[in-house]
Amino acid sequence: MTDERPARAAGLRERKKRRTRDALLRAALLLFISQGYENTTVDEITETVEVSQRTFFRYFANKEEVAFAVQDLVESHFVAALGARPAGEPPLAAMRGAVLAAWDTLDEALSEVVPVDLYMQAYRLIESTPALLAVHLRRSTELEERIARLVAEREGLDLDADPRPRIAVAAFCGVMRVTGRLWGQGEDVSVTAIRRMTEAYLDQIGPALASDWHRPAPVEGG
Amino acid sequence: MTDERPARAAGLRERKKRRTRDALLRAALLLFISQGYENTTVDEITETVEVSQRTFFRYFANKEEVAFAVQDLVESHFVAALGARPAGEPPLAAMRGAVLAAWDTLDEALSEVVPVDLYMQAYRLIESTPALLAVHLRRSTELEERIARLVAEREGLDLDADPRPRIAVAAFCGVMRVTGRLWGQGEDVSVTAIRRMTEAYLDQIGPALASDWHRPAPVEGG
DNA sequence: TGTGAACTGTCAGTCGCTGTCACTAACCTG
């Protein structure tokens, strides 16, 4: 939750806590990826770290939470990128610019915690595990609300009086989710691939909502 | 799963099965609504119906499934409505027409199974229970895929070669989900209310994706 | 009417998760 990474050497107790938490996180992710989420018991995780099961549940509210620790960082990274867009930019353009910028800088943003490839694997795990996907989507609605507030703020609008921020964000996020899903099903696991798909799909949002689909030609395949 | 409602009097065994299934379904919904989903144990459900817990799990794969039985019907009702739209109608217009038509005819569509009000209560329960909401959203992505196939078919397109069907459907469903959420948080529980909100929000999808938000005025509040 | 298949109950067991309690290591005070 409140991560407080920059708190350097804040007492022995603190450091010990962070160490066990990180150990649990890493062990869990590796086990999930190698043998699947459902096939991994909490006991297995705690055994490899050599702590009691009770300790695991003191650091993570439930088994799911550990799977979304890195995803949390990525989402905050996007929100930060959106906050950094120039004020004059229209909403959809700003969101588009923010995702693309976020993909471009993801590497450095995560490098201190986890290699990007591990995150990518974790993301595919989430997409392919029904129980995790469900939680992911619910969390996404919370992210949507966060983004909508940001957008409303940028435009100087009252979120509860004007539905356009939520609607624009919903449409945008809907497309992003399709992108993530199709990327997860595809074969190219790279960040480059998902960045390319992001761009291509967002470019299609206008044509897709137009009345006549029979004029312009499609651009991108699966 | 395969519902087969029209199978009339198909043997004593069949009827008995349907009776216990329906009894479990009704008992579960009533308990969920009156005391909450998490606060209701499977044992409670089976006790009121007087069957063993094992029997419950033979009819429903898990506790969640029973909460979505009616939602299943509603979604199929929408898909049917979409299938009935005139062939010439553009995608977005067709989907819009289908939802509205579905709301208008929901009463008769459900009346044989469950009163509409009970469904509305169940829907609000889903929206307000994190665990159920998560599953609902995952199921929604499956519905999206179904709709996208239908849309692609209508337009004579290959779903895997042209991203527009999935994108249009994603944007549309994103807006529908915002609608459902805000309706669930609002005070007017009626079908009329959600129908009105549906219309208003879908009308804002164009303006919301436009570059300049500072010309047109908002229409609907929370 | 009898035989096989379908449906159900009982029981035991796994796994995720929570409450409790006692122990110990880290921090704080004087």
Add this chain to the structure above:
DNA sequence: CAGGTTAGTGACAGCGACTGACAGTTCACA
């Protein structure tokens, strides 16, 4: 540095969702 407080931990007991195995009952169909 002695003594008290506090936070992190382990061991254990328990609940609820869910599953597998097996046996008893009930219906379908020849």
